[in-house]
Amino acid sequence: MAREGIDLSTVDAVRALEAGKYTAGFTTDIEQEFAPKGLSEDTVRFISAKKDEPQWMLDWRLEAFRRWQTMEEPSWAMVRYPPIDYQDATYYAAPKNAAKYKSLDEVDPEILETYKKLGIPLREQETLLGVAGAPRIAVDAVFDSVSVLTTFKKELAQAGVIFCSISEAVREHPDLVKKYLGSVVPTTDNFFATLNSAVFSDGSFVYVPQGVRCPMELSTYFRMNAQGSGQFERTLIIVDKGGHVSYLEGCTAPMREENQLHAAVVELVALEDAEIKYSTVQNWWPGDVDGKGGVYNFVTKRGDCRGARSRISWTQVETGSAITWKYPSCILRGDDSSGEFYSIAITNGRQQADTGSKMIHLGRNTKSRIISKGISAGRAQNTYRGLVSIHGKAANARNFTQCDSLLIGDKCGAHTIPYVEARNVSAKLEHEATTTKLSEDQLFYMRQRGIPEEEAVALLVNGFVREVLQQLPMEFAVEAQKLVAVSLEGSVG
Amino acid sequence: MLSVSDLHVSVGAAEILKGLTLSVPAGEVHAIMGPNGAGKSTLSYALTGREGYEATQGAVTLEGRDLLAMTPEERAAAGLFLSFQYPLEIPGVPTMTFLKAALNAQAKARGEPELGATEILKRVRARAGELRISAEMLKRPLNVGFSGGEKKRMEILQMMVLEPRFAILDETDSGLDIDALRIVADGVNALRAPDRAMLVITHYQRLLDYIRPDKVHVLVSGRIVDTGGPELALRLEKEGYDKYLAAA
Numbered sequence: 001m002a003r004e005g006i007d008l009s010t011v012d013a014v015r016a017l018e019a020g021k022y023t024a025g026f027t028t029d030i031e032q033e034f035a036p037k038g039l040s041e042d043t044v045r046f047i048s049a050k051k052d053e054p055q056w057m058l059d060w061r062l063e064a065f066r067r068w069q070t071m072e073e074p075s076w077a078m079v080r081y082p083p084i085d086y087q088d089a090t091y092y093a094a095p096k097n098a099a100k101y102k103s104l105d106e107v108d109p110e111i112l113e114t115y116k117k118l119g120i121p122l123r124e125q126e127t128l129l130g131v132a133g134a135p136r137i138a139v140d141a142v143f144d145s146v147s148v149l150t151t152f153k154k155e156l157a158q159a160g161v162i163f164c165s166i167s168e169a170v171r172e173h174p175d176l177v178k179k180y181l182g183s184v185v186p187t188t189d190n191f192f193a194t195l196n197s198a199v200f201s202d203g204s205f206v207y208v209p210q211g212v213r214c215p216m217e218l219s220t221y222f223r224m225n226a227q228g229s230g231q232f233e234r235t236l237i238i239v240d241k242g243g244h245v246s247y248l249e250g251c252t253a254p255m256r257e258e259n260q261l262h263a264a265v266v267e268l269v270a271l272e273d274a275e276i277k278y279s280t281v282q283n284w285w286p287g288d289v290d291g292k293g294g295v296y297n298f299v300t301k302r303g304d305c306r307g308a309r310s311r312i313s314w315t316q317v318e319t320g321s322a323i324t325w326k327y328p329s330c331i332l333r334g335d336d337s338s339g340e341f342y343s344i345a346i347t348n349g350r351q352q353a354d355t356g357s358k359m360i361h362l363g364r365n366t367k368s369r370i371i372s373k374g375i376s377a378g379r380a381q382n383t384y385r386g387l388v389s390i391h392g393k394a395a396n397a398r399n400f401t402q403c404d405s406l407l408i409g410d411k412c413g414a415h416t417i418p419y420v421e422a423r424n425v426s427a428k429l430e431h432e433a434t435t436t437k438l439s440e441d442q443l444f445y446m447r448q449r450g451i452p453e454e455e456a457v458a459l460l461v462n463g464f465v466r467e468v469l470q471q472l473p474m475e476f477a478v479e480a481q482k483l484v485a486v487s488l489e490g491s492v493g
Numbered sequence: 494m495l496s497v498s499d500l501h502v503s504v505g506a507a508e509i510l511k512g513l514t515l516s517v518p519a520g521e522v523h524a525i526m527g528p529n530g531a532g533k534s535t536l537s538y539a540l541t542g543r544e545g546y547e548a549t550q551g552a553v554t555l556e557g558r559d560l561l562a563m564t565p566e567e568r569a570a571a572g573l574f575l576s577f578q579y580p581l582e583i584p585g586v587p588t589m590t591f592l593k594a595a596l597n598a599q600a601k602a603r604g605e606p607e608l609g610a611t612e613i614l615k616r617v618r619a620r621a622g623e624l625r626i627s628a629e630m631l632k633r634p635l636n637v638g639f640s641g642g643e644k645k646r647m648e649i650l651q652m653m654v655l656e657p658r659f660a661i662l663d664e665t666d667s668g669l670d671i672d673a674l675r676i677v678a679d680g681v682n683a684l685r686a687p688d689r690a691m692l693v694i695t696h697y698q699r700l701l702d703y704i705r706p707d708k709v710h711v712l713v714s715g716r717i718v719d720t721g722g723p724e725l726a727l728r729l730e731k732e733g734y735d736k737y738l739a740a741a
């Protein structure tokens with residue numbers, strides 16, 4: 001019954017929404033401060049100085065920057081875009097006086113209004129989307145290049161949990177940052193990760209100490225507002241032995257005619273028996289129907305199951321961005337550790353997505369599971385690209401991979417590219433893949449029963465993605481479901 | 494109740510219905526018989542508004558309302574139901590969820606209050622019981638992997654739950670085993686009412702033993718070429734359509 005309840009609430013949500021509207025597309029008009037346009041060592045120094053960073057952090061950035069200058073942009077992904085002029089962007093944008101507001105009263109009212117419009121609770125007594133009875137969620141609000149506010153810090157500190165912006169962590173918790181930053185995604189990892197290491201702006205830092213279950217959901221909302229600026233999110237989550245955390249991130253951006261770059265790095269570290277559940281609802285501006293504008297979302301997300309029996313689970317709902325290039329991965333280093341990846345990737349209009357997961361099995365008895373649901377409509381291209389790699393010492397490794405594609409209309413494309421490497425004969429790998437075409441005949445059948453077309457699409461799509469939506473925390477699932485419906489509006493007929 | 498006059502329907506470049514006239518008053522059940530390719534399914538699609546079935550001439554009204562001006566979902570809300578000759582599979586949508594969505598969409602379109610979830614559940618379970626459809630089957634995605642006969646039974650279940658004013662059954666008897674045929678016929682008979690009418694398309698006289706039609710029409714080459722009582726079906730079974738085809 002509960003499941004059916006979700007279906008019907010989606011249908012209502014679809015009804016309530018205006019056709020083809022990207023509701024997060026507004027701009028916030030506030031005074032902002034920018035780095036000079038362009039990218040050089042000076043830019044890196046500027047950002048570091050703005051953030052009051054210690055010398056070691058600046059050195060780390062500069063080393064990455066020098067490295068980046070020798071690297072080439074990757075071209076293997078199934079995405080097409082004109083060359084990016086890295087000198088024609090701004091690498092730091094922040095609301096004036098943003099030296100982190102100490103309390104809600106200091107935050108610029110325009111910014112408060114922005115988060116309110118997006119349904120994100122910045123007052124500790126508020127709940128997500130104003131839903132009565134929804135559990136409380138601690139929020140780190142990142143506006144362009146800076147974190148403007150983090151809620152529930154005191155309550156979390158009482159439990160021993162550190163939840164703050166990465167900028168603050170660099171200053172306040174240097175030992176933890178030095179120990180773990182770049183330990184999962186090295187600065188040399190790939191073109192975009194190296195760029196991020198040089199110019200990363202803000203993101204969240206989480207440390208959950210040994211044996212602690214984080215008492216509430218943690219979340220970060222990324223908002224790209226300033227014109228012509230890139231956003232370089234950097235997030236680091238460490239869960240010590242036996243600890244547990246569930247973390248959510250949400251992303252939106254205004255409608256802009258030019259493309260904006262979002263190159264993020266997220267690193268997760270799970271020590272012995274620790275568990276990290278990381279969920280993303282990505283709804284960056286996808287560009288208009290003709291493919292003008294939209295965010296380039298080039299993201300490196302990786303989790304390290306460093307300790308025995310640790311668990312990392314990635315859940316993503318990717319509906320926005322003009323281009324998505326993203327492969328949340330797990331390194332299953334600890335014996336008996338497990339990694340999961342649940343994904344819904346929706347492309348409509350001219351959107352392109354090349355996304356999937358890598359599961360690297362190093363330890364014994366490691367398990368991984370990949371469930372990918374790709375939906376393609378309009379003239380969009382959707383590619384699942386995955387790697388399951390079983391190393392020589394990974395005895396009894398298991399993987400289950402399922403990749404399902406749903407095509408709406410006949411001008412879009414879906415591609416599945418699963419790579420497998422097995423160097424241990426005891427490995428058990430299963431792979432299933434399906435492609436379904438949503439046909440005019442099916443829609444007519446449903447309309448003959450009285451179900452209007454948009455609602456029919458929503459029902460079919462919901463059925464298709466249900467398995468993944470169920471992985472999201474409840475209040476997020478409802479929001480994600482609305483998003484799924486909205487992002488497919490106008491995809492038929 | 495349903496009135497079709499001089500209906501011409503083209504599919505692509507081909508004209509399939511060529512001036513079809515038919516009238517089914519409230520309270521009656523009519524049968525349509527005719528050779529393969531005569532245009533029976535075309536008629537059912539034209540009445541329900543399937544895209545690509547273009548009415549180039551003629552008129553269709555249901556209780557005085559102009560059907561041809563309405564979208565498929567509006568026609569459904571007006572009480573028109575089609576049991577498909579080839580029911581579609583609806584992946585990922587459990588039958589129960591599907592029926593709930595259909596009932597509520599129709600109620601909403603008619604400006605009626607939506608039914609509660611428990612009420613719907615009760616209604617569907619009761620009808621499913623009559624049709625010997627298991628509770629397990631209601632949880633499965635509609636028609637996905639169902640046998641031909643099971644799909645036909647699902648069509649009848651949907652009809653019984655939606656309680657349409659006018660139902661078209663396009664070869665619902667094909668593919669049914671002997672017991673299922675009787676169960677389906679019982680279902681259809683149970684729906685007979687003074688304010689409801691039905692059009693039953695079939696190739697076999699056998700169904701008409703169970704569902705006694707008020708009239709039988711012969712559809713050949715896009716037109717109704719003969720109309721009679723139930724005895725006409727018996728005669729067609731013996732003589733076939735040669736006589737009509739020769740004349741056409």
Ligand SMILES: Nc1ncnc2c1ncn2[C@@H]1O[C@H](COP(=O)(O)OP(=O)(O)OP(=O)(O)O)[C@@H](O)[C@H]1O
Nearest residue numbers: 504505507509527528529530531532533534535536
């Ligand atoms: N898309 C189409 N393009 C051209 N001709 C079509 C198309 N669809 C159907 N037809 C033709 O229209 C005619 C009528 O088809 P229809 O399905 O209505 O027949 P029917 O009377 O239902 O036959 P059966 O008893 O086999 O179900 C057939 O000759 C068929 O080939």
Ligand SMILES: [Mg+2]
Nearest residue numbers: 533534535578
């Ligand atoms: Mg037919």
